Amino acid sequence: MSRRKRASIGTSSSHSGYWANAWGRLKKNKSAIVSLILLILMILVAIFAKYVSPYPYDLQNPAEAYQSPSAQHWLGTDNFGRDILSRIIYGGRISLFVGFFSIFFAIIVGGILGAVAGYYAGKIDNILMRTMDILMAIPGLLLAITLAAAFEPGLRNVIIAIGVAEVPFYARILRSSVLSLKEQEFIEAARCIGASDKRIILKHIIPNCLAPIIVQSTLGMAGAILSVASLSFLGLGIQPPTPEWGSMLSNARQHILNYPHMVVFPGLAIMLTIFVLNILGDGLRDALDPRLKD
Amino acid sequence: MANKHFLEIKDLSIHYKTDSGLVKAVNNLSLNLDKGESLGLVGETGAGKTTTALGIMNLIPDPPGIIASGEIFLEGENILMLNRQEMRKLRGNKISMVFQDPMTSLNPVMSVGKQIAESIQIHEKLSKVEAEKRAVDVLEMVGIPGERFNEYPHQFSGGMRQRVVIAIALACKPDLLIADEPTTALDVTIQAQVLDLISNLKREQNTSMILITHDLGVVAEVCEKVAIMYAGELVEYGTLDDIYNHTKHPYSIGLFASIPNIYSEEKRLTLIPGLMPDPTDLPEGCSFCSRCNRAVEQCKVHNPALVETDPGHFVRCIHYEEGGAL
Numbered sequence: 017m018s019r020r021k022r023a024s025i026g027t028s029s030s031h032s033g034y035w036a037n038a039w040g041r042l043k044k045n046k047s048a049i050v051s052l053i054l055l056i057l058m059i060l061v062a063i064f065a066k067y068v069s070p071y072p073y074d075l076q077n078p079a080e081a082y083q084s085p086s087a088q089h090w091l092g093t094d095n096f097g098r099d100i101l102s103r104i105i106y107g108g109r110i111s112l113f114v115g116f117f118s119i120f121f122a123i124i125v126g127g128i129l130g131a132v133a134g135y136y137a138g139k140i141d142n143i144l145m146r147t148m149d150i151l152m153a154i155p156g157l158l159l160a161i162t163l164a165a166a167f168e169p170g171l172r173n174v175i176i177a178i179g180v181a182e183v184p185f186y187a188r189i190l191r192s193s194v195l196s197l198k199e200q201e202f203i204e205a206a207r208c209i210g211a212s213d214k215r216i217i218l219k220h221i222i223p224n225c226l227a228p229i230i231v232q233s234t235l236g237m238a239g240a241i242l243s244v245a246s247l248s249f250l251g252l253g254i255q256p257p258t259p260e261w262g263s264m265l266s267n268a269r270q271h272i273l274n275y276p277h278m279v280v281f282p283g284l285a286i287m288l289t290i291f292v293l294n295i296l297g298d299g300l301r302d303a304l305d306p307r308l309k310d
Numbered sequence: 311m312a313n314k315h316f317l318e319i320k321d322l323s324i325h326y327k328t329d330s331g332l333v334k335a336v337n338n339l340s341l342n343l344d345k346g347e348s349l350g351l352v353g354e355t356g357a358g359k360t361t362t363a364l365g366i367m368n369l370i371p372d373p374p375g376i377i378a379s380g381e382i383f384l385e386g387e388n389i390l391m392l393n394r395q396e397m398r399k400l401r402g403n404k405i406s407m408v409f410q411d412p413m414t415s416l417n418p419v420m421s422v423g424k425q426i427a428e429s430i431q432i433h434e435k436l437s438k439v440e441a442e443k444r445a446v447d448v449l450e451m452v453g454i455p456g457e458r459f460n461e462y463p464h465q466f467s468g469g470m471r472q473r474v475v476i477a478i479a480l481a482c483k484p485d486l487l488i489a490d491e492p493t494t495a496l497d498v499t500i501q502a503q504v505l506d507l508i509s510n511l512k513r514e515q516n517t518s519m520i521l522i523t524h525d526l527g528v529v530a531e532v533c534e535k536v537a538i539m540y541a542g543e544l545v546e547y548g549t550l551d552d553i554y555n556h557t558k559h560p561y562s563i564g565l566f567a568s569i570p571n572i573y574s575e576e577k578r579l580t581l582i583p584g585l586m587p588d589p590t591d592l593p594e595g596c597s598f599c600s601r602c603n604r605a606v607e608q609c610k611v612h613n614p615a616l617v618e619t620d621p622g623h624f625v626r627c628i629h630y631e632e633g634g635a636l
Contacts (some may be wrong), residue, residue: 209402209478
């Protein structure tokens with residue numbers, strides 16, 4: 017198996033050098049690989065929640081309420097006697113989904129706005145970036161709360177609410193990278209071989225600002241997971257009985273002194289996810305920059 | 311009159327609008343270049359050499375730059391009249407440029423092979439695979455083994471990178487190559503190699519070339535024609551022999567005098583006193599007059615025209631003007 021894997025990497029490196037090289041460098045970073053494996057595991061568990069979780073997430077059993085971790089309920093049960101492990105597994109679906117798609121939304125929208133603002137400069141730049149400044153002046157969570165409150169609570173609106181709050185960050189990163197990159201000689205050289213604006217932005221500028229974007233997006237994903245937890249904690253996010261880590265925390269906080277396991281495990285799940293994303297983001301930054309010598 | 315020259319620049323003036331005033335970077339510059347010929351464009355820093363080159367590429371950054379007047383004909387077609395798309399087709403295909411610093415003129419996150427293939431892909435309807443195959447050939451043409459196709463610029467030395475830059479410029483067999491101080495960032499042995507490479511490839515592909523440099527030695531080695539620029543103007547222009555052996559303009563004479571000579575032992579090199587005038591405030595008369603040892607009163611008010619003293623040898627100096635104060 018491992019030999020086959022190596023062989024396939026060998027051939028791919030001769031075709032698509034950039035990604036194969038990045039993968040080669042990422043492999044050397046043990047903590048990043050561990051994080052990647054953990055993240056993939058989390059995603060798989062979330063996707064196959066139906067088969068992995070020991071109980072349905074909404075199965076109430078008042079007779080077994082407030083149980084501490086045991087062989088039947090590995091992470092104990094909550095005030096309705098629901099299995100916490102199952103709820104965390106299902107909750108991961110929401111957190112990862114929202115985290116990924118809200119950042120995806122923010123990168124696409126913010127990236128395009130930032131790249132256009134930086135590349136064309138002048139009036140367009142001013143209009144776009146002042147709008148971003150206005151968005152940035154409102155605290156991200158407050159903006160998300162406002163948007164979530166304005167629309168009805170629900171998965172899609174939570175994604176948009178969190179995504180919109182993140183847009184200005186990506187717009188700024190991309191704009192500043194583009195501003196410094198477009199003055200560089202290799203961009204002028206690209207213009208000299210007759211490359212179009214679109215080609216220059218897509219092939220020369222974007223790959224050169226990938227590193228800060230990837231780092232920001234893994235950090236942002238962690239932030240988004242926290243935001244969705246906060247929104248749910250406030251009751252504006254995912255509505256019960258759908259489990260979500262933040263709403264689990266919110267729900268358990270009345271019992272924190274008597275039954276701390278109800279708070280600890282969802283909290284740990286949030287922490288672990290964010291930790292893994294941060295380590296992976298760091299590793300990716302190093303790996304994606306071919307200028308860093310091996 | 312028909313445009314019989316391959317490249318013909320007529321009365322080109324390029325200005326930059328800045329907060330401190332109008333910078334007159336290039337003023338009424340006229341040049342001709344025939345197919346396969348090389349022209350050395352010599353001048354000190356700020357004389358407008360690179361601006362001229364960018365003008366030919368039609369890549370003057372706008373704003374702040376504007377082409378105030380003039381025409382540039384390439385094979386009889388005024389390229390300043392072309393729209394953006396037509397101009398893009400020309401760049402890299404008919405005209406290409408080699409930049410000064412190979413450290414910054416390559417994209418650091420794109421393999422060198424891909425960068426060469428890119429130029430081929432833009433201009434020729436080839437599949438990615440075919441373009442990359444051609445790129446390997448081009449890479450080998452500049453003396454880099456094809457196996458290094460997938461390597462990144464940081465894995466190459468300065469001289470090798472400049473070869474890659476040359477490979478990109480020559481990938482589509484351009485008719486005109488503009489080399490903007492291609493050897494300034496390299497050490498002397500590599501300079502010689504790169505110059506040899508450029509002149510050999512140029513000869514093979516019958517490419518015309520404009521070589522921009524400070525180095526009169528380099529020009530003597532590679533070019534047939536020389537143009538000396540000062541404060542955005544041509545001051546002397548002619549064949550290699552005209553300029554090197556029959557130097558006429560006081561500025562050119564000063565330039566040659568400031569080069570160390572291995573035959574004579576001198577403690578100090580001769581220099582031209584003073585600095586080039588501020589391009590936002592060029593003098594009314596000859597722009598060189600404040601530094602010129604042959605300046606006369608009239609120089610301050612009268613900017614002489616470029617006059618042909620011998621066939622093909624042009625000088626802009628009052629002493630050679632008809633009826634001038636010789």
